[in-house]
Amino acid sequence: MSATRVDALPHAPAHAVGGVRGWLTTVDHKRIGILYGVSSFAFLLIGGLEALIIRAQLAQPNLGLVSAEFYNALFTMHGTTMVFLAIMPLNAAFFNYMVPLMIGARDVAFPRLNALSFWVFLAGGLFLNASFLFRTPPDVGWFGYANLTLRPFTPSPSVDFWNISLQLLGLSSIIAGVNFIATILNMRAPGMTLMRMPLFVWMTLIVQFLVVFAFPPITVGLIFLAFDRFFGTHFYNVAAGGDLHLWQHLFWIFGHPEVYILILPAFGIVSEVIPTFARKPLFGAPVMIYSGILIAFYGFGVWGHHMFAAGMGPVADAAFAIATMLIAIPTGVKIFNWLATLWGGTIRITTAFRFAAGLIGLFTIGGLSGIMHSSPPVDLQQHDTYFVVAHMHYVLIGGSLFGIFAGLHYWWPKMTGRLLDERLGRLYFWVMFVGFNVTFFPQHFLGALGMPRRIYTYSAETGWALWSLVSTIGAFILGVGVALFAVNALRSFRHGTLAPADPWDGRTLEWRTSSPPPPHDFDEIPPVYSRDTFWREKYGDRHGTKPVPRPPQPEAHGIHMPDPSVWPIVAAAGMLAAAFGALLQVALLVAGVAVTVVALFAFALEHHRNPAHADQVGELGVDHRKLAMWVFLGSECFFFGTLIATYLAYKGRSVVGPTPEEILNIPLTTLSTFDLLMSSLLMVLALAAAQRGDRRQTRLWLGGTIVFGVIFLGFQAYEFIEFAHEGLGLRTNLFGSTFFVLTGFHGAHVAVGVTWLATLLVLDLRGKLDVADAPKIEIAGLYWHFVDVVWIAIFTLVYLVP
Amino acid sequence: MLVPAAAVSAGGCAWDGPMSTLIARSDVARDVLDLYALITWASIVIAVVVFGVLGYALLRFRDRPGAPLPPQTQGHPWLEIAWTIGPALILLLIAVPTVQVVFRTQIQAKPPDALEVVVRGHQWWWEFSYPGLDVVTANEFVVPAGRPVYFALEGPDVLHSFWVPKFGGKRDVVPGRRNAITVVPDTPGEYWGQCAEFCGASHANMGFRVVVATPADFDRWLAAQRAPAVDAGAAVAAGKALFAGSACVGCHTVRGVSTGVLGPDLTHFGSRRTLGAGLFPNALEPLAEWVRDAPRLKPGVKMPAFAYTDEQARALAAYLLSLE
């Protein structure tokens, strides 16, 4: 990418663009982190306000503060906002600001994609809340169970606001996930092996894998919902043979990994804060890393514990119960390791430390109620009651939010150059701690007394009034605590003590640069000697031997920082316009899509070539873009896997014909399969030619691949038209719905591939590609081959298998 | 059983709310409470250990001015193994009885000697019928004590969940699927149930009542339910005429008078304790209000408001209340 030279003066501003425009076009990970932080804190306050209204309504029996319909919208929006617009992006604020610093890098692997992630997230958050302005906020719960979400039961566009905004948020998260995986794996400073990375970076890495693998199932579930609502398909239509469990499975296959996405960053923060303030290393750091990996991996196998009441049968119930109990083991290990870190330390109590220590206690309570939920018979008395509400808030507030607050107080000096007031911090820590417990501990009692969730009122005879009132009082106390933090934050900008580079005597690399860091993060890429490398530099190893100081190693070509770009925000604006257009006006939809497509093309072609940065090979010996593509393809395994699983699950359940046996044309499809396979051969020939620098052959084989791709699309178009004539459409029956959506999305992927290859061909024909651009053809090739292997799976499972 | 008993007595009557999960009145509920007690004890032990160590560490290992750096211990393999195996053993202790109880209580098949009650969850009321016994009722039903009751759950609209806390766990009503739950209620009495799966505007207003009777009383109830409607005769003739001549008959069945099936069966409405699915006590005033403007009282309800005069509404209510 093209670059701006920066003199090696610390604090020399590199941003040629200032003011508002500078923020709108920034690609600096630190600024993007701040953008995430500020927006998500605003959404946290909105979600908190929604919660306070909910609690006010429940303070006494039969209150009429809000209508039933509005109450249902409040808890839907509260849940959706807190999960997707508050906790996740607050975590992202830290990923963005801290991870490059902690691994000794100057930015992330794809700075403009990073900006795109933020602006798409903001678009999603604004779109969701716009539903209030249109007087149709979603009111189906944050989990939107089908079939309540279908048109016959919820005709208003409330569900569509929810659906589209979740898709935007998912897109933002997946892009960021790919970006951070590439960054962490490929951009570590020399000497930083994976096992020497700080725990926060490890947890971030694990969370990004969870994001890219867990979001596709809900993306598909939401696509099914959108198709049912807009195009008349039958995915959740009981009368046509649809299974209402499908939505629940897809939602929770995402939803359970999602809770680990929410908590692991907080665990990572605690694993930084506790050792720093106890002045000793994290106890059992390797085990903490492995337990994080295990939790994430097993997290994909326990989703059924959200469905114990759904009637999956005793075998499935028992299997999920045992899997859930198993996950408690690595989680428990973390608690004990933190306690062992404290043990024998020299503990300095600061606000950051209080929140971290608070997490240890509160998450333990949340974890224990979680263990109760893991036993189906007990869970069936707790499911959908306030007991679960208590559990989830202990882990989400006591866990995630307290972790975030620990991080805020810990890294505030680094990000702002100012210290937060410790005395005020002590005050609102206790206000929040007391307020939180007064709000949520009684909710265990309410659950035990049988109070269901999601009810806008209750009668006095239930006996729920006392604890409801106590809980409401606690909620307002908690709110005061959060407000006091905001006061401390705002005051720090004027009155906060100026912060040194290393206010806490830290252990990791972010403390080795100024507070705040210069735009280029480090004047020199720091040396890495061990885990807790900065501590090693300051205090030496076990024997007190400090490493030999390295002679200064200024960058040979000066420090290059990426230029700002306007395309991320333009693309996101296009998507936002398209989203409104989908619900309001086709013209707006078309315009929005057009703007998005133009912006994405401009984005892709913007930094077409810069000789200084043709080499983007990182620590793993792989080009950043290739690594990113493989991660994306891993994500696509889940996308297509979900589509295929739905096809298989629904096989034979259509209530009316035609059936696959009657209509699928196997000989013809065998031919089209052969065509697609051969196109892959042509693609590898194109890549080999590009790597040799043979432009003529590159163009020839690229052109050939495109032609074969178009032929495949031709076969598919012919097939779709034939089927239509023979009476099989999207909405004919369950087979039509699953078949056309599965093969249609595959065809769309082929079309995108053809477009991509055509763009490369055009660039080549105009003389703009040379040997150094071979990686671009390589990653297009990887995408193309993957689309091919997905077809191999579809061909077998849909067409061939009887 | 000791812990729930202790909990109940410690909290006095506070834990015996009508929806309390800590009071067991069926075989399933007793199984569940035993398991609940076991897990609660295990949790208390773990919590005491964690909070104890945390509290002690925070007090004992404070920074003091001039304190040297503490020993930089990195780990201790044996300790870590111990606190991996320890919790694993505790979980094993919980897992074994869990699986046993799951296989006792989550089976979907009907036991041969069970009384079958078909439960249909509607937005926002409950229909109960006894196949083979020619009884259909709504929002309140009776079962005999000491005999397995097989609840077959179905639904014509959205997801609901059938839950009587004192009988033990809940089971979802999933349209398109036949879910089932079998319990043996053991103590005569009146029990509350409520929908436990968000189902729209009046999800909060979808309660029901179960009466557990002696076998003799149950047979008497069955016989009464099977009979066609019996009202108070001339005293409610005006109300009956209103009922038979208005839109009521399009939605409600009163055996011998009307055959509508969109709303609850009202043949023996007067014998129920509540109206509107547990919303109000079944008495003249609330019923008259309901009949005039149900949507105001129960958000989203499918029953429309009617332009009855005060007198008409009371007459209608009197008629309905007389349908014992």
Add this chain to the structure above:
Amino acid sequence: MTDPDRGPADGGHADLRTYLVVAGILTVVTALEFAVLYIRALTPIVVPLLLVMSAGKFALVVLFFMHLRYDTRALWWIFGGALVVATGLVVALTTLSGDFLVYRR
């Protein structure tokens, strides 16, 4: 570039001959898959047979055309891990959907 996770055959390359052989195998196996459907004797094992054959094709494209055979082990972990978990989910979803009492009104 000090990462100890680099693959064993790192930086190797397939040549034209390899690509053509792979393409040839893909063609033959595809034809066989089509044929197998019509050979009556194989009907009892047609499903496992088809699954194995398509898995073979899948592997060939991934290992050779996508170059994974010659790439660093990190990519094997990433893609392989995704494939394993995704396949597990497909199996779980299809199994869970078969195991119920369906009531049709």
